Amino acid sequence: MAMNLRDYFQLRCSEMLIAERDILKMNQLMTQEVQHSRLKEMFQRHADPTKQQIENLERVVDRLGGPIGPSENPVTQGMMRAHQMFMETNPPQNLIDIHNALEGDKVEHLELVSYQGLIALAQQLGEQELVQLLQENRTGEDQMRSRLESDLPSLLSELGGHGRMAA
Numbered sequence: 001m002a003m004n005l006r007d008y009f010q011l012r013c014s015e016m017l018i019a020e021r022d023i024l025k026m027n028q029l030m031t032q033e034v035q036h037s038r039l040k041e042m043f044q045r046h047a048d049p050t051k052q053q054i055e056n057l058e059r060v061v062d063r064l065g066g067p068i069g070p071s072e073n074p075v076t077q078g079m080m081r082a083h084q085m086f087m088e089t090n091p092p093q094n095l096i097d098i099h100n101a102l103e104g105d106k107v108e109h110l111e112l113v114s115y116q117g118l119i120a121l122a123q124q125l126g127e128q129e130l131v132q133l134l135q136e137n138r139t140g141e142d143q144m145r146s147r148l149e150s151d152l153p154s155l156l157s158e159l160g161g162h163g164r165m166a167a
């Protein structure tokens with residue numbers, strides 16, 4: 001039987017649940033890696049909202065009949081692999097901090113646009129309760145994105161100086 005819009009929505013929510021679980025692991029790893037105290041705190045503060053987002057998505061997926069599709073998400077797996085490859089170049093600490101801030105911001109954008117799509121699908125399917133849960137997640141990502149981005153210029157000047165990288 002061909003996949004319909006509801007099945008497609010179920011598949012995309014299942015993928016997003018796996019992605020959020022990977023992102024929580026990345027958040028925990030990046031929190032440990034960074035040394036800059038304000039950045040470390042930003043990462044730490046995003047762990048609990050991420051756990052709540054996973055719970056919200058579990059509710060969404062349950063409501064749709066449980067997870068379907070692949071058990072791994074190649075997008076977040078690839079991001080974790082890219083991160084590992086960067087760390088294998090043995091970068092100096094200030095570049096690890098800068099890299100994690102930029103990657104953190106990139107992940108928030110990916111999550112934001114993913115939730116936007118899921119919200120549009122939930123609206124189309126008339127799933128108002130699921131729209132609410134997904135909107136809650138979207139808001140959490142937007143808060144982290146705006147915290148990171150408004151602090152980025154100061155972070156870069158504190159961590160990078162004027163092009164002279166500490167050894």
Ligand SMILES: [Fe+2]
Pocket residue numbers: 023046050107108111140141144
């Ligand atoms: Fe996030």
